[in-house]
Structures are given as C-alpha cells and as structure tokens.
Amino acid sequence: MNSKTPVTVIGLGEMGQALAGALLGSGHPTTVWNRTAAKADELAGRGAVRAGSVADAVTASPLVVVCLLDYATVRAALEPVAERLRGRTVVNLTNGSPAQAAELAAWVAGQGADYLDGGIMAVPTTIATEEAFVLYSGDERVFAAHRETFEVFGAAKYLGADIGIASLYDLALLDGMGFLFNGFHHSVAMVLSREGASAVEFTELLVTWLTNMAKVLPALAADVDADRREGAEPAITQGLDVQLAADVNIREAAREAGVSTAELAPGTAILKALLAAGHKEWSAPVTVRHLRSGKD
Numbered sequence: 678m679n680s681k682t683p684v685t686v687i688g689l690g691e692m693g694q695a696l697a698g699a700l701l702g703s704g705h706p707t708t709v710w711n712r713t714a715a716k717a718d719e720l721a722g723r724g725a726v727r728a729g730s731v732a733d734a735v736t737a738s739p740l741v742v743v744c745l746l747d748y749a750t751v752r753a754a755l756e757p758v759a760e761r762l763r764g765r766t767v768v769n770l771t772n773g774s775p776a777q778a779a780e781l782a783a784w785v786a787g788q789g790a791d792y793l794d795g796g797i798m799a800v801p802t803t804i805a806t807e808e809a810f811v812l813y814s815g816d817e818r819v820f821a822a823h824r825e826t827f828e829v830f831g832a833a834k835y836l837g838a839d840i841g842i843a844s845l846y847d848l849a850l851l852d853g854m855g856f857l858f859n860g861f862h863h864s865v866a867m868v869l870s871r872e873g874a875s876a877v878e879f880t881e882l883l884v885t886w887l888t889n890m891a892k893v894l895p896a897l898a899a900d901v902d903a904d905r906r907e908g909a910e911p912a913i914t915q916g917l918d919v920q921l922a923a924d925v926n927i928r929e930a931a932r933e934a935g936v937s938t939a940e941l942a943p944g945t946a947i948l949k950a951l952l953a954a955g956h957k958e959w960s961a962p963v964t965v966r967h968l969r970s971g972k973d
C-alpha cells in the first residue's frame with residue numbers, strides 16, 4: 678500500500694521531467710502530461726502514468742504541479758479543464774510575475790481549488806539534491822499539508838500568504854544572478870583581448886574574488902535594514918569619487934580591449950545619479966534608496 682500522495686505533473690520540459698523524475702524516485706504515484714507526448718517516454722518507462730489529456734492528468738491526482746513555459750500557457754492548459762480542478766491543489770512552479778500569480782490564484786480559487794505559487798531555485802540537474810530550493814507562497818495550511826511532497830524537489834521554503842511573494846523573490850534572485858553572469862561575460866571578454874589569455878585561468882581568480890565579495894553582502898544587507906529601521910549610519914561606505922574613478926578606468930580598459938561598454942551602463946548610471954543627488958559616499962542603503970525611488 679503506497680501512502681505517498683499521488684501527484685500529477687503538467688509540463689515535461691527540462692524542469693518538469695526533473696520534477697516528475699524526483700517524485701517517481703521517492704515513490705509518489707506520478708501522472709504526467711506534456712503537449713509533446715514523447716517527452717513522457719522515459720518517465721513512463723520508470724513507472725509514470727502517461728495521461729492522454731490535461732483533463733485525465735488533472736483527474737488522476739489531488740495534487741497537480743504545473744511547470745510550463747509561462748503563465749499564459751498555464752492558463753491555456755487549465756481553462757478547458759476548469760471543472761476538474763474542484764477540490765484539488767494546484768501548485769504552479771512556472772516562472773512569472775507577482776501580478777500574474779495573483780491573477781492565476783484568483784482564477785483557480787474561483788474553480789474551487791487550492792493554489793500555491795512557487796519559484797524553483799535550481800536547474801534540472803540539481804532537483805532532488807541538497808543544492809535545490811523551491812520558494813512557495815499562498816495558504817500556509819495548504820503548504821503544510823503537502824510540505825513533505827515538496828521536499829522531494831529540494832528544500833521547501835514557505836515565504837508567506839502573500840501569493841506574489843514567491844515569484845517576487847524568485848525574480849529578485851534571478852536579477853542578482855543576471856548581474857553575476859553579465860559581469861562574468863564582460864570581464865572574460867576584456868581578458869581575452871590579451872594574446873594567450875585563458876578564460877578558465879582567469880575565472881579561477883574571478884571565483885575567488887566574487888566569493889570573497891559575496892561574503893560582504895550580509896553586512897550590506899544589515900546596513901540597509903538598520904537604515905530603514907532607525908536611519909542608522911552604514912558601517913560600510915566608500916567615496917563615490919573613488920568608485921567613479923574606477924568605473925572610468927574599467928570603461929577605458931574595455932574600450933582599449935575592443936570590448937563593448939554597454940553592459941557597464943547600469944553601474945555607471947547609479948554612481949552618477951548618487952553624485953547628482955549630492956551624495957559624497959557610496960553605501961548600500963543610499964543605493965537601495967535611490968533604486969526604490971524609481972528614478973532612472
């Protein structure tokens with residue numbers, strides 16, 4: 678007798694296959710559906726039930742995990758089977774915005790189903806490993822009821838009842854990652870202007886440097902929180918003139934290397950905006966406050 682919750686996975690792209698594989702691996706009766714049916718072959722070989730339609734897939738399980746291209750695709754898949762959703766829990770792990778999450782949550786609730794929104798902070802190969810974590814938001818009781826199942830994918834992090842908060846954190850984390858990768862591409866492009874330079878050798882230094890810098894982030898975050906709470910002076914500051922001088926040098930070195938400087942624009946724009954606003958010192962709070970003002 679299998680006591681594990683039966684789960685349906687709708688969407689078998691790279692990520693959906695990894696999620697369904699993790700469920701199978703941990704003994705959950707797993708039903709799958711994908712527009713391109715062949716993507717279910719491997720999972721079916723491992724014991725998944727291949728549903729012939731979204732309606733059959735939804736009907737098969739009390740817990741329906743959706744991982745598709747975007748929210749429009751999710752809505753297009755679920756709308757024709759709206760009446761089948763009643764009494765079930767829909768967990769949408771598709772990437773989207775907080776407003777999209779709120780809209781979908783309201784629609785699912787209107788069909789008499791529970792809804793959780795989620796954001797997967799993992800790549801398919803790290804699903805079901807210690808590296809993976811998944812953000813969830815929505816009704817805490819619904820999350821608690823399925824927490825054990827969610828832990829199959831990776832650490833399950835519940836962020837609150839605000840339905841949009843999982844997607845907000847998901848996108849903010851991707852935002853931070855975007856700067857990391859843009860910086861990596863740009864710095865490697867600069868270094869490769871030298872005859873015989875190796876991206877791999879340079880990246881060893883880059884990883885050491887970025888790892889050290891990442892360790893400063895909690896202190897910067899503490900400065901931001903202290904500023905918001907009691908307007909405290911930040912512990913970490915640096916002259917804006919020093920920062921701007923380095924920024925000018927990076928641009929010059931990039932130009933000398935024949936590398937585009939367009940990628941440097943966001944950082945330069947912030948420094949110039951802070952100077953224009955009369956600041957002499959860079960700090961995390963002053964930068965975050967500037968960004969929150971919405972001024973470009």
Ligand code: FVH
Nearest residue numbers: 688689690691692693712713745746771772797799800801
């Ligand atoms: N892959 C990753 O590393 C990231 C990690 C973080 C979370 N993301 C999000 O997960 C969603 C799915 O991403 P994916 O990697 O599985 O993407 P694909 O492999 O491209 O699969 C896309 C699935 O969506 C189906 N699909 C697309 N358009 C339609 C449609 N019009 N009707 C029905 N299904 C559709 C597609 O079906 P098919 O092309 O195989 O028939 C796949 O099942 C995504 O939100 C990421 O941001 C992944």
